[in-house]
Amino acid sequence: MSSSAMRHLISTAQLTDTELGNLVRRGAEFSDGRVRAGEQLAGLVAGIHFLKTSTRTRTSFSAAALRLGAKIISFGPDDLQTNTGETLEDTAEVLSRMLDILVIRTAGDPAHLHALASQQRMAVVNAMTADEHPTQAVADLTTLLSHFGRIEGLRICYVGEGNNTAAALALTLSRFKGVHLELRTPPGYGLDPLVLQRAQANAMDAGATLVELHSMTSPPEKLDVIYATRWRTTGTSKADPDWMDVFTPFRVTTSLWDKSPEAVFLHDLPAHRGEDVSAEVLDGPRSLAFDQAENKMYAAMAVLEWCAGRS
Numbered sequence: 001m002s003s004s005a006m007r008h009l010i011s012t013a014q015l016t017d018t019e020l021g022n023l024v025r026r027g028a029e030f031s032d033g034r035v036r037a038g039e040q041l042a043g044l045v046a047g048i049h050f051l052k053t054s055t056r057t058r059t060s061f062s063a064a065a066l067r068l069g070a071k072i073i074s075f076g077p078d079d080l081q082t083n084t085g086e087t088l089e090d091t092a093e094v095l096s097r098m099l100d101i102l103v104i105r106t107a108g109d110p111a112h113l114h115a116l117a118s119q120q121r122m123a124v125v126n127a128m129t130a131d132e133h134p135t136q137a138v139a140d141l142t143t144l145l146s147h148f149g150r151i152e153g154l155r156i157c158y159v160g161e162g163n164n165t166a167a168a169l170a171l172t173l174s175r176f177k178g179v180h181l182e183l184r185t186p187p188g189y190g191l192d193p194l195v196l197q198r199a200q201a202n203a204m205d206a207g208a209t210l211v212e213l214h215s216m217t218s219p220p221e222k223l224d225v226i227y228a229t230r231w232r233t234t235g236t237s238k239a240d241p242d243w244m245d246v247f248t249p250f251r252v253t254t255s256l257w258d259k260s261p262e263a264v265f266l267h268d269l270p271a272h273r274g275e276d277v278s279a280e281v282l283d284g285p286r287s288l289a290f291d292q293a294e295n296k297m298y299a300a301m302a303v304l305e306w307c308a309g310r311s
């Protein structure tokens, strides 16, 4: 790729407030049908490289690229010569001469993506590293904007591990005026302290509030959104054999709606009914979880356009 307008998306931290707002608005325009998918990415070739399992993110980026007129090449975890010792820098140098965009999930160290993004010909999109899941946040904010017509002023409670989804949500929601974000994370499984610090600094600047608590004994009140996440992020196991005892009070059940009867329910999925959320909530009338999953495709359209310099 040779476009000087090419942009990487490795972390939401690299986005200005305007860029983040524009991505979310564009995602919502695709979601609401105000903008139609057409030939926005015609002539481009996107690589879709997933080193870890994925249902939503991989499919959403593949479908988004195809629906916008790009062609795709998919690489599985065993396909590239990085497995036999080729450096990431050499891999990036080669791929960037053939691809316009590389969407990659490592679920590992973000340094992997930074090495791939050391060139400026091919845009690199983070489809999840251990520390952040930026495109999940774009999809989640797209869902909020589509449903509420605004993000400013929403009261949101995130319940579950302070994982890469929680990090991306904290770093993005904290930039919207009047947002109240409460993270209820099990003790010992909270947000990375540096992420919490950065998100609280964002909140201070934006006139938002962000708190993290490690207890569910006094439930949050008057919420607009209750958000749950899988306890075993990408199927990972935990070192503590008794971890389930620590997580059990953080299961999202209908009792959380006693003090927030109008709240909608979000979940980044995959969900485990009876573990992180009750079936009654996930499949109930307040749940937007499957609309949220669909919005991953519309958010992916917005991200691909932006990364390709076509928006």
Ligand code: CP
Pocket: 053, 054, 055, 056, 057, 058, 128, 136, 268, 269, 270
């Ligand atoms: N929410 C999410 O990232 O889903 P996948 O792991 O299926 O991509």
